[in-house]
Amino acid sequence: MAQTLERLTHRTQTMRSIRGIVSTMKTMSAINALPYEQAAQAIEAYQDTVLTGFHAFVHCHGPLPHDAGPAGAAIVIVFGSDHGLCGNYNEVVAVEAQRLAETGPAAQVICVGAQMEDALVGQGIMPVTTLLPPATADGLGRLAGRLITLLDGMRGAGSITVSLVHMQRGDHGQQHPVAQPLLPLDRALIEGLAQRPWASRSLPQFRMPPDRLLAALIRSYLFARLFRSAAEAMVTENAARLARMQQAEQSIDDQLEALTSELRSVRQSEITTELLDVIIGFEALKRRKKRQPAADGPPAAKRPQG
Structure with missing residues (x-):
């Protein structure tokens, strides 16, 4: 069905506006991913410091005792997205959470991200609570602290097993869900740290009681792991959104090229039609002028006077 010039012009303008929005979203995704990536790198250095503290602790007090008691309540923390335009990001993570739930005991699920909650419900998983992901990299610490507080409340007087599910970057820009x-x-x-020789000539010394020091080290380690998982989830979310925006931009460019070509063709067709109308009108006017003297006839002869 042929389209008018006005309709094609309107569609072209609309597609250009959409392309501007997509380009802005692509730029924002690239910009937003950088602070989270830097935060992930920074927390790795902090985690190395915590592990050094564990090394010093087990060097002085020996390996930590192995808890041979029954496994406690199972808790799964799922990190997802709170915004759209990132494809099936949440659905893939929800499938991994469902797989983890099927292979282990019934677990309570803590969800991070409103849209992640919808994806979990679609897999038949009802989270016990849903938290909002951080809006900036500064909120990663607050989210990790909030999760530790929730785990303390859910632990009660017994032990718990906790797993983390989130998206992780792979080789060649790929992403895949992981359960850790x-x-x-x-x-x-811990046993590897206990067997590693102490490299410094100065022996570690502590001022805190061993039980309080161990509790502080464990809490710092949990904070670092939760912070790292949240940061990785935010990096992969923005990377997924960036990839989708690049695909959308390419698709829009292809449609714009097709619309521009069709617009030129319709415009040329209308110009040709207008020129033909002018030429036909001009030729008709010429023929009319040529026929005008013949229609009037020769001039009448004058009568003689007398």
Whole structure:
């Protein structure tokens, strides 16, 4: 169905406006991802410091005792998105959370992200609580602290097992969901620290009681892991949104090219039609002028006077 010049012009202007919005969203995604990536790198240095503290602790007091008691309540923390325009980001993470729930005991789920909650409900998982992801990198610490407070309240007097589910960056710009254990602490990690020789000639000294120091180290380690997972989730979310915006921009460019070509064709067709109308009118006027003397006839002869 042929379209008018006015309709094509309107569609072209609309597509250009949409492209401007998509370009802005792409730029914002690229800009927003950088602070979270820097925060993730910074918290890794903090986590290394905490692990050094664990190393010093086990060097002085020996490996931590292994808890052979029954496993406590299972808790899963799922990090997702609170905004759209990032494809099936939340759905992929929700499927991984569902897989984790099927392979282990029934778990209570803490959700981060309103749209992540919708994706979990779509998988038949009802979160016990939903938190909002941070709007800036400065909010990562507050989110990690809030999660630790929730875990303290859910632990009560017994032990708990905690797992983290979020999206993680892979090779060649790919992303994939991961499920990582948080509690209990990785025994291989602690035993490896205990077997590692102390590199410094100065032996570590502590002023805090051992139980309070260990509790502070565990809390700092949990904070670093939760902070790192939240930062990684925000980086991958913005990366997913950036990829979708790039695809949308390419699609819009293709449609704009097709619309521009059609617009030129319609405009040329209308110009050609107008020129033909002018030429036909001019030719008709010429023929009319040529026929005018013949229609009037020769001039009448004068009668003689007398």
